[in-house]
Amino acid sequence: MTAKIIAVINRKGGCGKTTISMMLGGAIANKKKKVLVADGNSEQGSAIRWASVASSDKPFPADVVEIGDTTDQIHNELRKYIYDYDFIIVDCPPTAQSVIGESVLLVADLAIVPVEPNPLDIWGTVGIKKLIGEMVIKNIGLKSRLLINKCNPNTRLTKDVLEIISDFGIELFNTKIHKRTVYAEAPAIGGIVHDLGYKAKEAIQEIDQLTKEVIKILK
Secondary structure (H helix, E strand, O other): OOOEEEEEOOOOOOOOHHHHHHHHHHHHHOOOOOEEEEEOOOOOOHHHHHHHOOOOOOOOOOEEEEOHHHHHHHHHHHHOOOOOOOEEEEEOOOOOOOOHHHHHHOOOOEEEEEEOOOHHHHHHHHHHHHHHHHHHHHOOOOEEEEEEOOEOOOOHHHHHHHHHHOOOOOOEOOOOOEOOOHHHHHHHHOOOHHHHHHHHHHHHHHHHHHHHHHHHHHO
16 A cells, blocks of 8 residues: 555645545545545644644544655655555645755656735746756656635626636646635544534535545545
């Protein structure tokens, strides 16, 4: 067993990297896969804190560890885990402030770039597109996808941005993650939206669709 490594990465904070990492990690783990979520942001430690809230009776379904202190050698740290897991998901810090993302991309199979559908986020994503392009030269197996996150499809701005981003140069996931309060509620119970029951029905469907897409890409 050799783990597939997924980097959840963007240049800026606040685009939902931790939420996507934890939701995806938990959903894949619920499919009877061994999953490790690696918290690459030791300053905030959001993924670690998220998992620590879970009760001992119902722990977070994926293992969560902190690896942010390994800086530009994080790719070597990840290699220690590749034979113990099916998937390793790395919640990367903003690449504008850290070299960790670049290190992760050296060994990643898939880079997921969460982006909110607004001009500032799109402009900020140009840098990560350039970085991924540089890393593909060193890691020829690296794939990448943009993930529309915190989406409000009924606004004109979102519709306009979605038209623009289709020509951005990085392929889009078919799945879009919408702006829903249940995504903010899940960390409070140390779980994922699947643990919130019927009120999270739409969010569960989104995460399940995303999970299927990710697994298909990595096959």
